[in-house]
Amino acid sequence: MALVAGRKTFAAGKTLLLRAGVWLGAEAAARGGNGARRFVSQRVLVESDVTAGIATIKFKNPPVNSLSLEFLTEFIICLEKLENDKTYRGLILTSDCPGIFSAGLDLREMCGKNLAHYAEYWRAIQETWLKLYLSNMVLVAAINGASPAGGCLMALSSDYRVLADNPRYRIGLNETLLGIVAPFWFKDVLVNTIGHRAAEHALQLGLLFQPTEALQVGMVDQVVPEDQVQSTALSVMTEWLAIPDHARQLTKSMMRKATADNLIKQREADIQNFVSFVSRDSIQKSLQVYLEKLKQKKH
Ligand SMILES: CCCCC/C=C\C/C=C\C/C=C/C(=O)SCCNC(=O)CCNC(=O)[C@H](O)C(C)(C)COP(=O)(O)OP(=O)(O)OC[C@H]1O[C@@H](n2cnc3c(N)ncnc32)[C@H](O)[C@@H]1OP(=O)(O)O
Numbered sequence: 001m002a003l004v005a006g007r008k009t010f011a012a013g014k015t016l017l018l019r020a021g022v023w024l025g026a027e028a029a030a031r032g033g034n035g036a037r038r039f040v041s042q043r044v045l046v047e048s049d050v051t052a053g054i055a056t057i058k059f060k061n062p063p064v065n066s067l068s069l070e071f072l073t074e075f076i077i078c079l080e081k082l083e084n085d086k087t088y089r090g091l092i093l094t095s096d097c098p099g100i101f102s103a104g105l106d107l108r109e110m111c112g113k114n115l116a117h118y119a120e121y122w123r124a125i126q127e128t129w130l131k132l133y134l135s136n137m138v139l140v141a142a143i144n145g146a147s148p149a150g151g152c153l154m155a156l157s158s159d160y161r162v163l164a165d166n167p168r169y170r171i172g173l174n175e176t177l178l179g180i181v182a183p184f185w186f187k188d189v190l191v192n193t194i195g196h197r198a199a200e201h202a203l204q205l206g207l208l209f210q211p212t213e214a215l216q217v218g219m220v221d222q223v224v225p226e227d228q229v230q231s232t233a234l235s236v237m238t239e240w241l242a243i244p245d246h247a248r249q250l251t252k253s254m255m256r257k258a259t260a261d262n263l264i265k266q267r268e269a270d271i272q273n274f275v276s277f278v279s280r281d282s283i284q285k286s287l288q289v290y291l292e293k294l295k296q297k298k299h
Pocket of ligand 1: 063064066100102103104105106107108146148149150151174175178180181182183273274277278291294295296297
């Protein structure tokens, strides 16, 4: 299996170092006779059905699929590979960690680090979102676990969301509960999905919705028994793939471009905002207290 280390070029001419060993070459991955392929990387599993043109990305960053810089680096590379390979028209996002879709941003990347690290981290978060939100592929989120904050954003950036019917799997932008503020583009995506009034309510209170509430407010499109999440995602995907690509892609772009452009035109300012916000003593303290509470929950 090939081991590749290199540099990943991000927008605005910036680079993010691809840490040695994070990407184990897809080219060397198993290729079945039935059109199934499996890419192997450490934190992101990619399974694909070449005949159907559908790939599935499974987040595999235990214990909670937090969006660490290493995870994001691998994820962006996988997305790019799939996006550039015209075999794939549809992508299902799901989790390999039982009970957790994604715990959102990795709080350890936002605590006790230097300013350059915060900037690098935020650029990777922006890049991930832009790639997801503007993907030419049909994206279906098969949400098989809890999905707070950044995890919710990943789901909201898909074209369709199927959530497992388990009251423990709550989804929403809960940033205010951590004493932080959802960035404007998180807010924009939420407004686009559930409307202004519901988004204002949810954002101010940091609401995490149980499946039936999430369905009611329009945050997800379907709630199904846990063992039917993947099969439902697949049948939704088949429906969406029946639409001619060019027409669907242009329509998607027409609906999403303004929201994405809003970030693209002020990426650097957004990074500076994040860096100065997160490095404040008061914010560092809030994040540390929150992390400590998470740790103590077990004892
Ligand atoms: C005005 C200018 C504004 C500019 C913008 C500025 C700032 C905003 C920036 C960003 C927006 C932020 C977005 C985010 O995504 S913040 C992250 C929010 N996430 C959460 O609140 C989730 C927290 N986690 C949980 O609720 C639970 O862990 C869970 C996901 C429901 C799972 O519960 P479970 O009981 O299964 O696991 P544990 O709680 O025991 O956790 C296991 C282990 O993981 C650690 N952990 C959990 N979540 C995170 C995380 N997000 N980052 C890092 N680590 C996490 C937890 O501490 C445990 O660790 P341990 O060492 O004790 O094993």
